[in-house]
Amino acid sequence: MSAIARSRAxxxxxxxxxxxxxxxxxxxxxxxxxxxxxxxxxxGPMVGALALSFTEYDIITPPDFTGLANLQRxxxxxxxxxxxxxxxxxxxxxxxxxxxxxxxxxxxxNEKLKGIAIYRTIFYLPSQMPLVAAALLWLWIFxxxxxxxNALLDKVGLPTxxxxxxxxxxxxxxxxxxxxxxxxxxxxxxxxxxxxxxxxLYEAAAIDGAGAWQRxxxxxxxxxxxxxxxxxxxxxxxxxxxxxTLVYTTTQGGPANASLIYIIYLxxxxxxxxxxxxxxxxxxxxxxxxxxxxxxxxxxxxRWVHYxxxxx
Amino acid sequence: xxxxxxxxxxxxxxxxTAAAAASVLAACGTTPAPTPAPAKPTEAPKPAATxxxxxxxxAATxxxxxxxxxxxxxxxxxAATxxxxxQPAAGGAAVSLRVAYWSSSPEDHNVFENVxxxxxxxxxxxxxxxxxxxxxxxxxxxQTEMAAGTPADAMELHPAWVLRFIQAxxxxxxxxxxxxxxxxxxxxxxxxxxxxxxxxxxxYYSGPSFIFYNKTLFKKVGAxxxxxxxxxxxxxxxxxxxxxxxxxxxxxADKTLxxxxxxxxxxxxxxxxxxxxxxxxxxxxxxxxxLVDQPGVVEVAQMHADMxxxxxxxxxxxDLQGISxxxxxxxxxxxxxxxxxxxxxxxxxxxxxxxxxxxxxxGPVNRDGPNASGLPVGTKYVDQAYQVAKFFGGPxxxxxxxATGRPxxxxxxxxxxxxxxxxxxxxxxxxxxxxxxxxxxxxxxPGKGPEINRAWKAEWDKVLVGQQDIxxxxxxxxxxxxxxxxx
Numbered sequence: 001m002s003a004i005a006r007s008r009a010x011x012x013x014x015x016x017x018x019x020x021x022x023x024x025x026x027x028x029x030x031x032x033x034x035x036x037x038x039x040x041x042x043x044g045p046m047v048g049a050l051a052l053s054f055t056e057y058d059i060i061t062p063p064d065f066t067g068l069a070n071l072q073r074x075x076x077x078x079x080x081x082x083x084x085x086x087x088x089x090x091x092x093x094x095x096x097x098x099x100x101x102x103x104x105x106x107x108x109x110n111e112k113l114k115g116i117a118i119y120r121t122i123f124y125l126p127s128q129m130p131l132v133a134a135a136l137l138w139l140w141i142f143x144x145x146x147x148x149x150n151a152l153l154d155k156v157g158l159p160t161x162x163x164x165x166x167x168x169x170x171x172x173x174x175x176x177x178x179x180x181x182x183x184x185x186x187x188x189x190x191x192x193x194x195x196x197x198x199x200x201l202y203e204a205a206a207i208d209g210a211g212a213w214q215r216x217x218x219x220x221x222x223x224x225x226x227x228x229x230x231x232x233x234x235x236x237x238x239x240x241x242x243x244x245t246l247v248y249t250t251t252q253g254g255p256a257n258a259s260l261i262y263i264i265y266l267x268x269x270x271x272x273x274x275x276x277x278x279x280x281x282x283x284x285x286x287x288x289x290x291x292x293x294x295x296x297x298x299x300x301x302x303r304w305v306h307y308x309x310x311x312x
Numbered sequence: 313x314x315x316x317x318x319x320x321x322x323x324x325x326x327x328x329t330a331a332a333a334a335s336v337l338a339a340c341g342t343t344p345a346p347t348p349a350p351a352k353p354t355e356a357p358k359p360a361a362t363x364x365x366x367x368x369x370x371a372a373t374x375x376x377x378x379x380x381x382x383x384x385x386x387x388x389x390x391a392a393t394x395x396x397x398x399q400p401a402a403g404g405a406a407v408s409l410r411v412a413y414w415s416s417s418p419e420d421h422n423v424f425e426n427v428x429x430x431x432x433x434x435x436x437x438x439x440x441x442x443x444x445x446x447x448x449x450x451x452x453x454x455q456t457e458m459a460a461g462t463p464a465d466a467m468e469l470h471p472a473w474v475l476r477f478i479q480a481x482x483x484x485x486x487x488x489x490x491x492x493x494x495x496x497x498x499x500x501x502x503x504x505x506x507x508x509x510x511x512x513x514x515x516y517y518s519g520p521s522f523i524f525y526n527k528t529l530f531k532k533v534g535a536x537x538x539x540x541x542x543x544x545x546x547x548x549x550x551x552x553x554x555x556x557x558x559x560x561x562x563x564x565a566d567k568t569l570x571x572x573x574x575x576x577x578x579x580x581x582x583x584x585x586x587x588x589x590x591x592x593x594x595x596x597x598x599x600x601x602x603l604v605d606q607p608g609v610v611e612v613a614q615m616h617a618d619m620x621x622x623x624x625x626x627x628x629x630x631d632l633q634g635i636s637x638x639x640x641x642x643x644x645x646x647x648x649x650x651x652x653x654x655x656x657x658x659x660x661x662x663x664x665x666x667x668x669x670x671x672x673x674x675g676p677v678n679r680d681g682p683n684a685s686g687l688p689v690g691t692k693y694v695d696q697a698y699q700v701a702k703f704f705g706g707p708x709x710x711x712x713x714x715a716t717g718r719p720x721x722x723x724x725x726x727x728x729x730x731x732x733x734x735x736x737x738x739x740x741x742x743x744x745x746x747x748x749x750x751x752x753x754x755x756x757x758p759g760k761g762p763e764i765n766r767a768w769k770a771e772w773d774k775v776l777v778g779q780q781d782i783x784x785x786x787x788x789x790x791x792x793x794x795x796x797x798x799x
Binding site for chain 1: 449458480630631760763766774777779
């Protein structure tokens with residue numbers, strides 16, 4: 001037995017010993033506040049929502065058990081499909097664009113230049129702006145009569161657009177807004193990842209004759225792949241859940257339901273129509289969709305995410 | 313002995329964690345029901361009688377009811393909702409009431425506070441505490457409180473959702489209690505809070521429809537004003553459209569719009585008025601089918617669509633961004649209004665005119681956005697809560713409440729009172745308000761109201777972006793909204 005192994009054995013507390021039990025109890029006691037919070041405010045409501053999804057419940061009268069009726073209704077509900085489609089459209093467009101823009105900005109901001117911290121702050125600031133304020137700002141920018149966007153189009157001789165008030169343009173307009181406010185946080189995460197890539201790898205690649213694109217593709221991307229993966233997971237989850245404030249403030253799902261995203265529809269069913277059972281069924285379906293998408297991403301991550309030392 | 317041995321770090325940690333866990337678990341529990349305030353030992357009991365006519369005597373002799381156990385309120389009271397008699401506090405003790413209303417501004421909050429302060433001064437045995445609940449989500453909060461068994465003793469009601477509370481038997485039936493009082497009120501004001509012949513709310517606020525117009529803009533474009541048309545006996549919907557067209561000018565930031573009638577896409581608001589004026593109906597008599605595809609309604613919808621798209625005299629959604637009432641900007645010729653809008657015009661830099669609703673084939677008929685006080689099932693002090701509700705809409709609160717200039721009175725006697733006349737600004741006219749409130753038709757969107765409104769708006773959206781014409785939109789709206797009439 002090596003000296004290290006002997007030392008480990010001496011310090012390892014035997015399982016089942018009274019000291020191990022005491023330590024375990026203390027450990028659980030330490031996490032108890034979080035555990036209670038999780039059970040009361042996350043797991044409890046989730047289980048409650050699952051139970052409610054099998055009922056008809058309007059808060060004001062007791063829940064009435066209806067079995068799978070809510071689920072059957074969901075699959076016949078045209079607004080369910082429309083809202084899911086709108087969400088998928090926005091997600092498919094905004095998440096890749098956000099990641100690409102955030103990575104590009106992070107690489108630019110990773111340069112060792114004088115005053116770079118100021119630029120980093122400037123690019124990060126929009127993500128710290130309150131969402132309602134940002135939404136109102138963009139409402140003004142996209143105003144068809146006196147908004148900045150149309151003023152710019154007009155200036156260069158292009159026809160003006162109706163932006164958020166056009167059934168065909170409302171979703172791309174929302175994506176534009178999400179890009180403005182949504183790249184700050186992934187950019188910072190990318191920047192942290194980029195700063196962890198050893199300079200020696202770039203030097204070695206350069207000596208081997210690799211150009212800028214090859215260095216990016218064969219050194220940067222593999223080295224920061226866990227960071228890309230993290231941002232992708234968070235981005236997809238956020239795109240299904242986090243655009244509520246933005247859409248509610250700007251369009252409320254209109255015009256003609258063209259921007260009715262899933263989370264807004266869920267909110268309408270729960271807190272405008274008081275169909276808590278149906279809304280709970282929608283919420284659980286959303287959870288399953290996000291879970292499936294996350295699972296798929298984890299499955300494919302094996303092929304392109306590289307962890308240092310092979311750890312996952 | 314060293315104290316560290318008795319209070320080890322581990323022991324302190326255990327006790328602390330247990331205490332924290334207990335606190336969190338306790339916080340997860342329900343709030344106890346309010347208890348009566350302790351009696352002032354030297355004060356003689358003063359029953360409710362200090363305000364206007366006392367509650368029906370019968371109520372006082374009925375056996376008192378006890379408060380429901382927490383949680384029991386999740387089941388609607390089996391005994392319909394006939395208001396239980398009040399339980400006088402033991403030994404004549406003062407009772408505490410929590411009343412939930414929403415205020416629209418800090419000034420409005422003070423008005424509520426002052427009304428309840430005045431009530432407390434006149435009724436020292438009833439202590440009213442004002443719970444100012446935000447209007448957004450007010451009904452959700454009330455429902456949640458009811459489900460938790462801790463409803464307010466009195467609460468604000470709104471026509472958009474009052475039926476849900478009535479049909480779930482969550483409001484006390486006040487029919488008997490109001491037997492002698494109901495004649496005080498303008499009849500339509502009671503209709504908003506009634507269902508199947510029973511009354512569930514005590515009115516205190518009314519905001520019937522009328523029109524403000526921008527005299528300065530009319531002068532600038534040299535158009536005939538609504539008052540000119542009225543003087544000729546020609547204040548009709550056709551001439552409103554003409555006046556709107558005349559005052560629609562310019563483009564971009566200088567654009568002026570003739571008629572702020574954009575909220576025809578909300579069934580709860582003003583669309584009903586021109587429909588009724590046109591002699592048409594939105595619903596069949598038993599409220600089981602929409603009639604929006606019928607010629608009388610299609611005609612009105614077509615006129616509005618033409619004003620939006622051909623005349624461009626009604627602001628499109630894009631014109632309204634961030635501005636809650638476009639008329640205030642001075643860029644609009646005429647606009648629907650309730651009296652509460654009058655105070656927003658106090659500092660307007662243009663001359664203001666006021667006129668009633670135009671005449672159609674019948675009418676004028678007007679809509680209203682009133683409020684009343686309801687007494688939730690579960691309150692122990694129905695008599696006392698009723699006194700608060702009645703006080704609010706009555707002559708004693710009028711100097712405080714009417715003086716704000718926001719409401720039109722709900723009691724007949726107050727319509728011609730000095731206090732109401734004094735509340736009018738120079739650009740308001742008593743006769744417009746009197747005609748308006750006396751021609752109000754009480755109507756509430758039945759069935760699944762919010763969902764009906766969304767379906768209605770979605771069809772209007774398609775019209776406004778040129779995706780469909782009005783007859784198609786009305787047909788589609790009917791198809792989407794008919795199933796939503798079933799609750």
